[in-house]
Amino acid sequence: MSLLAVEQLRVQIRTENGEITIVDGVDYAVEEGQVFGVAGESGSGKTISVLALLQLLPRGASTSGRAIYNGRDLLRLSGRALRRIRGRELAMVFQDPLTSLHPMMTIGRQLSEHVRVHEGASKRAALARAAELLAEVRIPDPERALHAFPHQFSGGMRQRVAIAGALATRPKLLIADEPTTALDVTVQAGILRLLDRLRRENRLSVILITHDLGVMSSIADHVSVFYAGRIVESGPTRDLLSAPRHPYTRALLDALPHPEAEGRTQLLAIPGMPPSPRRRPSGCAFHPRCAYATDESRTDVPPLVPVSDGRLLACHVDPFAVAP
Amino acid sequence: MSVLEVRSLDVVYRRQGVAVHAVVGASLALERGRITGLVGESGCGKSSLARAVVGLVKPAAGEIVFAGTRLSPLRRGARPRHETRLQMVFQNPYSSLNPRRTIGSQIADGLRLVGGRKRGASRVRAGELLEQVGMSAAAAGRFPHQFSGGQRQRIAIARALAVDPEVIVLDEPLSSLDASAQAQIANLLVGLARELDLGLLLISHDLAIVRHIADDVSVMYLGRIVEEGRTREVWAAPQHPYTEALVAAIPTSDGSGTLPEALPGEVPDPASPPSGCRFHPRCSYVFARCPTADPPLYDLGADRAAACFLRDPLGVARQPKTTREGVT
Numbered sequence: 001m002s003l004l005a006v007e008q009l010r011v012q013i014r015t016e017n018g019e020i021t022i023v024d025g026v027d028y029a030v031e032e033g034q035v036f037g038v039a040g041e042s043g044s045g046k047t048i049s050v051l052a053l054l055q056l057l058p059r060g061a062s063t064s065g066r067a068i069y070n071g072r073d074l075l076r077l078s079g080r081a082l083r084r085i086r087g088r089e090l091a092m093v094f095q096d097p098l099t100s101l102h103p104m105m106t107i108g109r110q111l112s113e114h115v116r117v118h119e120g121a122s123k124r125a126a127l128a129r130a131a132e133l134l135a136e137v138r139i140p141d142p143e144r145a146l147h148a149f150p151h152q153f154s155g156g157m158r159q160r161v162a163i164a165g166a167l168a169t170r171p172k173l174l175i176a177d178e179p180t181t182a183l184d185v186t187v188q189a190g191i192l193r194l195l196d197r198l199r200r201e202n203r204l205s206v207i208l209i210t211h212d213l214g215v216m217s218s219i220a221d222h223v224s225v226f227y228a229g230r231i232v233e234s235g236p237t238r239d240l241l242s243a244p245r246h247p248y249t250r251a252l253l254d255a256l257p258h259p260e261a262e263g264r265t266q267l268l269a270i271p272g273m274p275p276s277p278r279r280r281p282s283g284c285a286f287h288p289r290c291a292y293a294t295d296e297s298r299t300d301v302p303p304l305v306p307v308s309d310g311r312l313l314a315c316h317v318d319p320f321a322v323a324p
Numbered sequence: 325m326s327v328l329e330v331r332s333l334d335v336v337y338r339r340q341g342v343a344v345h346a347v348v349g350a351s352l353a354l355e356r357g358r359i360t361g362l363v364g365e366s367g368c369g370k371s372s373l374a375r376a377v378v379g380l381v382k383p384a385a386g387e388i389v390f391a392g393t394r395l396s397p398l399r400r401g402a403r404p405r406h407e408t409r410l411q412m413v414f415q416n417p418y419s420s421l422n423p424r425r426t427i428g429s430q431i432a433d434g435l436r437l438v439g440g441r442k443r444g445a446s447r448v449r450a451g452e453l454l455e456q457v458g459m460s461a462a463a464a465g466r467f468p469h470q471f472s473g474g475q476r477q478r479i480a481i482a483r484a485l486a487v488d489p490e491v492i493v494l495d496e497p498l499s500s501l502d503a504s505a506q507a508q509i510a511n512l513l514v515g516l517a518r519e520l521d522l523g524l525l526l527i528s529h530d531l532a533i534v535r536h537i538a539d540d541v542s543v544m545y546l547g548r549i550v551e552e553g554r555t556r557e558v559w560a561a562p563q564h565p566y567t568e569a570l571v572a573a574i575p576t577s578d579g580s581g582t583l584p585e586a587l588p589g590e591v592p593d594p595a596s597p598p599s600g601c602r603f604h605p606r607c608s609y610v611f612a613r614c615p616t617a618d619p620p621l622y623d624l625g626a627d628r629a630a631a632c633f634l635r636d637p638l639g640v641a642r643q644p645k646t647t648r649e650g651v652t
Contacts, residue, residue, distance in 0.1 A: 154590050155366070184365040184529055185573040187414040190586035192575070211502060214532070214575030218583050241579025255507035255538030256577055266514070267536065269507035273472055 002029035003173060003205050004053075009065035009075075011045070011052050015159045020277045024229040025065070030173065033203040035195065037220030039213060039252075041274045046209050050175050052101070054086050056297040069173075078169060090167035095178035097158040100165070101150040107134070107144065107161055108146030133164040137194055156187030163194065174198075177209045192218050213253060214257040217241050222310075225249050228275050228285035230305055235311035245320050249285045258289045284316065292319045326353035328377070328491050333386035335372045340379070344595045346372035348547040349386070351621075354491060354523040359513065361555060362527045363570065369547040370527045373381050374495050377525065391490060393417070408437050411484035415496035421468040426452070427479050428464030429533030434486025453482040457512060465466035474505025477606045478512065485516070491523040492516075498533055499645045512533045520544075531574050535559050540627070543567045546602040549592055549621065553628035563630035609634060635646045 011023040023045040023199040028251045037300045038044045052063045053074050065072040069085070077085065085191040094100055102110055111130035115121055121129065127146065134142035137160040150158055166174055176195070180188035196219050198204045208220055216223055217237060224234040225246065233246035235239060244250040254268035275281055284302050287293040307321070333511050335347035347369045354360050362370045375381045377388055381397055388395040390410050414420045423477055424432060431450040451461030459480040464588040468476055477497055482491050494513070498506045514537050517524050534541060534555065543551040543560050543566065551564040571621040572585035597604050604614035613633050621631045 041504065081511070156590065185531060185575075185584070186365055186569060186587035187590075189575070189584040193583055193586055197584060212575070213503075213577040214584075217577045217579050217581065217645040218575045219581075238579040238581060241577060252503055253577060254505045257532045259509075266511050267507035269511055270504035273505070275472070 003032045003034075003069065004030040004074075005066075005068045006049075006053070007066045007068070009049060009052060009067065010063070011048055011057065012062050013058075014060045014062075017278070021280070022061075022229055022277050023052065026226075026229075026231055027172050028031055028224055028234065029206060029230065030205050032099055032172070032205055032208075033220060034219045035199055035206045037216045037223040038207060038209045038226060039211065039216055039223055041211055041252075043274050043276065044226040045277070046226045047177055050177070050207055050209060054090060054092065054175070055082060059176055088169040089171055090175065091169060091171035092172045092175040092177070093159070093162045093179050094165050094254050097155075098150060098188065100162050101158065102249035103150055106149060107153075111161075111168055114165055114304075118169045129168070133174055134161070136167065137161070137164045137266075138190075139164070142206030145300075153189075156190060157185050157239070158193065159183065159191055163191075166287055167198070169255070171204070173205045173207065175207045175209075178211070179208070180215060181210065188215070195219055213241065213256060225252070229277060230285065230301075230314065232286065233312065234304070239311060243320070243322070245307060245311065245318060246286075246315050247290045247292050247317075247319060250294045250320060251289075284314070293318045326354045328352075328354040328560070329389045330373070330377060330483045331387050331389070333373065333376060334384040335369070335376050335381055335387065336384040336648075337372075339595060341597050345547055345597070346594055347383075350544070350547070350549045351544055352525075353550070354525055356490065356523045357517055357521045358472075358539040358641075359517050359524045359526055359537055361534035361541040362525060362544060363529065363531055363534050363541060364544035365570075365591050366506055366529060367546075367594070369545050369594070371495055372444040373544070374412070374493050374525065374527050378410055379492050380412075380502075399412055405437075408434075408487045411487060411489040411492045413477075413480050413484050413494045413497050414462065415494060416467065416500055417473065418482040420480055421476060423468050426465055426467060427482075429444065430479075431464070431483050431486050434483055438487050442553070450482075450486070453485050454479070454623050456485065456516075458508070474501050474508060477501065477505075481509075481516070484522070486551045486621065489522065491525065493525045493527070495527045496529070497526070498528065499530060506533065513537060531570055543570065546591060546597055547632060548602060550632070551602065551630045552621075552628070553624075557626070557628065563624060563628065563635055564603075564632045565634075566603050569606075601631075 009023055009026045012019045026049055038046045051057055053067050063075055108127055108130050111133055112126035115126040115129045115300050116311050131142040131146055134145050139145050139157060139160055165235050180191050195206055204289060210216060220237045223240050224231045229249050233249045245252055251270045255270055257267060270289055275285055281288050283299045284297040287297040294317055302314040302316045304312045307313045333347055333350045337344045337346055364370050376383050388612045401419060418546060428450045431453055432446045432573055435446045435449055450464050454461050454463050454604045459478055480531040480591045498509055510533055513524060516522055526538055538555045541555040542549050545566050550566045551558060558567060562571055569587040573587060575584045576582060587606060600615040600617050601619050604610045622635045623629050624635060
């Protein structure tokens, strides 16, 4: 059984000009010890769809569908039951760790408070556990780091501290929203290796949200590609990135500079821009930017259907189908 | 002749009374019609170098020669006319464009600088510039907030083009953009360099993009340029261990599941750089000579150079006659 099964998740936000749909019927499942990748450009609904799971959406947003975690629907939890799961079994790290770390509290106090609230440990035991957590995320000299403030760390080290904070409650699922986007590649590589180790050694499941397909390729087991609030393609990372089936997935990959591209060739930019949720095109939302669109693409929303082992695709045309 | 030359540049900031050397003896030459990439981790001094190049900070030593004339730092008020042909585009086009003024009037500022256009002619020219960066001339009547990040970056580029520049310094112009906008702007930059014969200095931490569009590349570490050469050759066979580490850290997007290599440690505080070669505490090839002497940038021929004792033509074991400590 999956650790988390999301079914027909829909998020709408009320605005002055009526309701707009940000996430439009999304299904996926995350397995234990799996890094589940959510890819897409800004505005595709990838972040909103996971904030919805934790009931962290702004006022005026309404959510429907189901998100079954451990036999319970996360979307229906409230009060103590919600607090028992959110921030504990399901933890989160963000792009900018400064937003989740208190600037005027020492690292040791922030981490140990977390441990004490969760495990009811003594002050001394909680500090010891905080040092352990810092060691686990490979912060050099953890004892000294306990007395430091967030601003005394570099971006990469702060992200490690934020991950240590998330791990304090021994979560089963870590939601990481663009955790390496603000970091240098050399530091990013370290964070990716850390997540990979946690997945292997602690059986931690990770929902990794990133627009960076290189990051995805490094550690995700499975990738779902979001476009305009829907999943357009989904499958095992290796298959999906080496042989994309949806024209949008293919276009995203083609837009990346490739090491194999000898000499200077133009990058294959996708024409136009991602649509605003206020003005989502009819039918397949990608059709105005797609070279393969047909009349059917313009009128009917393509369903997300299985096309091969573990692979799901939402495209009427399927121009990159492999011949049987 | 190079249109822009940076010679032995030092940029020094004061931090709580302590001198911080952000750029140390950096040299760089930019040719028209070519893109030069400047890469390195954050804190390596690449933005300081860029700001010195356009005169936003005063160099502590060294000189910057633009189109044959020594550049003077910006003063309040007028900038010497010829220096307006050296332009800069910043990372965040939202903060570099005035939110209360139309796109057209902001581009017209530049047109007025180069002088003598009537209002009507300015309007036509602003439209042309917008089309040159792939936008519609009608955008001139609208405001920055009506555009996406990628479009705003195009507008910032159009505004830089208004003064008929010879060189544009671009500080992380692509890093706040999505993949599709990034590819569009990258293509635009290549087109502009070729068609308008512009020299572009592209500062970026996105090595994959630099590898793709820059003709030449300089790699910076802790204030020093540690390697330079033709981009393709630098990437194919890095001659400095730092460059090698940077290249190995780029994730590939082929779905192979290969984890990129992490470079241990962090960029040290430029206020107290390591002795000898600044990279030695993080270097996997470090040997006796590295902590004691600072390697010069060895000329390796074919426009290649690397500041690593492994590339010393006289052999790695040789003790240097003079160290470059304190050289400006």
